Amino acid sequence: MTETEFIPKAYTNFPEKGKVGWKAPSNIALVKYWGKKANQIPANPSISFTLDVSATITQVSYTKKKVDSNGFSFDLLFEGKPKEDFKPKIQTFLERIEPYLPFLKKYHFVIETSNSFPHSSGIASSASGMSALALCFLSIESKIQDMELDFFKKKASFLARLGSGSACRSIEGDLVQWGHHQGLEMSSDLYGIKYPFVVDPIFKNYQDTILLVHKGQKQVGSTVGHNLMHDHPYAEKRFEQAHLNLDKLKPILEEGDLQGFMQLVESEALTLHAMMMTSMPYFILMMPDTLEIINKLWRFRKETNVPICFTLDAGANVHVLYPESVKEKAIQFIKDELVAHCENGHYICDQIGTGAKQLFEE
Structure with a gap:
């Protein structure tokens, strides 16, 4: 798939308000990616184990603005408290994904997020955090416009990647490959895919x-x-x-x-x-x-x-x-x-x- 295929057709329906919640895991790479090109494109392919316990829970409430505006509108709560130092990263993420989710400026969002592992525990939370947030936004879009499950997973991985490269490997499990590799025809730099080959039960x-x-x-x-x-x-x-x-x-x-x-x-x-x-x-x-x-x-x-x-x-x-x-x-x-x-x-x-x-x- 190409990037343009993730740009939706014109919307015909905008719900007034709602709330969605997702739990997304972290992951640990077995073959590492280190080095990236523009737009979060990896310099080399990677493969990871999706984890289970180490995860982020994110809830997004959305309310349609009474007056259209050109800016993004959101509040951010981390473990129940405002987290201002997180907001610039969310702002950058919204700017990157807005071409693919053009409804974003029509709503005010309240983003509530927490980790199953202690903050500053030394576990990178960007993979689980950005994948959970991407899934919430995509669930909102699916209320506006129907989409098939396979496309939903690919687009969620694509959007998560724009927040944190490794986040694209946190949508599915148990083994996920990201990055174009000649040995895997369906592999892509744009999103992660579930590892398609035979895996012995000892690794399951x-x-x-x-x-x-x-x-x-x-x-x-x-x-x-x-x-x-x-x-x-x-x-x-x-x-x-x-x-x-x-x-x-x-x-x-x-x-x-x-x-x-x-x-x-x-x-x-x-x-x-x-x-x-x-x-x-x-x-x-x-x-x-x-x-x-x-x-x-x-x-x-x-x-x-x-x-x-x-x-x-x-x-x-x-x-x-x-x-x-x-x-x-x-x-x-x-x-x-x-x-x-x-x-x-x-x-x-x-x-x-x-x-x-x-x-x-x-």
């Missing part, structure tokens, strides 16, 4: 325990980090590697190859941080405790043969991945050895989820 209920090594704002934001790939000396090789790893991942997932999975996922995580350390300016988001966790995990895996591995987001936190069949051993190891490296001993037990869910529509 995979666990993700998120170790919160560092809470709060990162020293270098993801947007800045992405932009540093433009003149990065190793960028092209990295983009090529991502395509190759997507090809390698296909038989790994199909055959249930845990050794191949762990090796590829950990390599991807370390490559992501290597790109940060070799950009100009260079920066390091891992903390000493991040490295301690990785080394302890490697030692435990070597001694016990328990198929447990790690991945990292663009920060210090560690996602510990393992099949459900070894959950008891993995959790005991995490409690005994790894929680000591978490800020205030804080960690979150999560697992693969099925994607966003509509909570209500009034």
